[in-house]
Amino acid sequence: MQQLFRLLPSVDVVLADLAAEAGLAALPRALVRDAVNDFLDGLRADIKAGRITDPAQLAPPLVGAQCARFVAAATRPHFRRVINATGVVVHTNLGRSLLAEPAIDAAAKACARYSNLEFDLATGERGSRYSHVVDILRRLTGAEAALVVNNNAAAVLITLETLAKGREVVVSRGQLVEIGGSFRIPEVMAKSGAVLREVGATNRTHPRDYENAITENTALLLKVHTSNYRIVGFTKEVSLAELVAIGRERGLPVMEDLGSGNLTDFAGLGLPGEPTVQRAVADGADIVTFSGDKVLGGPQAGIIVGKAAAIEAIRKNPLNRALRIDKMTLAALEATLRLYLDPEAARREIPTLAMMTAAPEALAKKARRLATILKKSLAGRYAVQTVPGASRVGGGAFPEHDLPTTLVSLTPLGEAPTPDMLRQRLLATDPPLVGRIEDGAFVLDPRTLLDDELKLVGTVLSRALA
Structure with missing residues (x-):
């Protein structure tokens, strides 16, 4: 020894x-x-x-x-790139939305050079960082004003703290959601200082439930979009337009938390219709909040749009400074929003939208290309075949809707590592590769693989088996 x-x-x-x-x-x-x-x-x-x-x-x-x-x-850095072969487009654990190239370029330039972050180029005086996105948000949504904070939980928190601290907020029991990371509407409301007033039953809420709950201490009527679940069967919910009518009759502001939110009408794109920000604004909501890094396909942000008086009150809240976005987020968000001025360009250039709306025929072709690559790199250790399957949007959006796809299935032959063993090995490769296990096979979904990653998948699998 x-x-x-x-x-x-x-x-x-x-x-x-x-x-x-x-x-x-x-x-x-x-x-x-x-x-x-x-x-x-x-x-x-x-x-x-x-x-x-x-x-x-x-x-x-x-x-x-x-x-x-x-x-x-x-x-190697602890925070690093991962190859997403799960087929979950807005994968909360893998960084949510990928940015479009213009957004990546804008964020890089914001890091590398000085900028007019809070400098008014017209006057040479101090300016507002929000001015860079307010006009385009107003144009895209039809809202009177806009504000951006660091995520949608923050948007809900600061809105409730501004408009309803110490007073009651009326919300349907069926909308008291919990999303990933234990974000719960009742707990955020409690933290804001507002008082929750639940109305209706879990599955059915009527206009009269809101009307009967309103008192002198009522500050706000709140509607929460149940992004990540659905109540089906014997159900009834009050529409935003109905809630706005009640609010106007009683002199109360109405807020809708759209959660993942979107600026795209997906009804004609192979997906079920989801409420858009534009629709919520048109229906008369005083405040609409939604995320920037989910279905929108931009950086992490909490976007608040609505009536000018309400937005101005939120902007003046001291919490706003603690929750504000940085220059990189601001640059990437503006670049993403600019793409929405041309809806076709947005669907083509924003990765989240492109992946969500990818044609099944294109995915089948991509799967065949990947299968050909893997048959060479796996050297007969796995049976490689393409099989029909389903992808998911993720991020709490479209919870009941599967996206048709074609999977590449790897079934071990002889003494090749089992799917569970292969999955563990792939987490240790550089870069790590994350897939799924279905029907006794390790499967890869091409929907969330970029074109330049197909050959890399073959290389990574070879390393995992070396």
């Missing part, structure tokens, strides 16, 4: 050898040194445990190659 310990190289010798590795030379030396120490500690533990017994196992070329791989894995 002592002889084996003496064969281990010193940290300085290993560092000198690694300096010649192109991918490692530019890394901070302290970070590399820590990784080398961890690697050598691992070898010492293997010697003590009897897993290393032959001096040949510690030959310098072998140890050097192993160390280089270990250091490369240990020092």
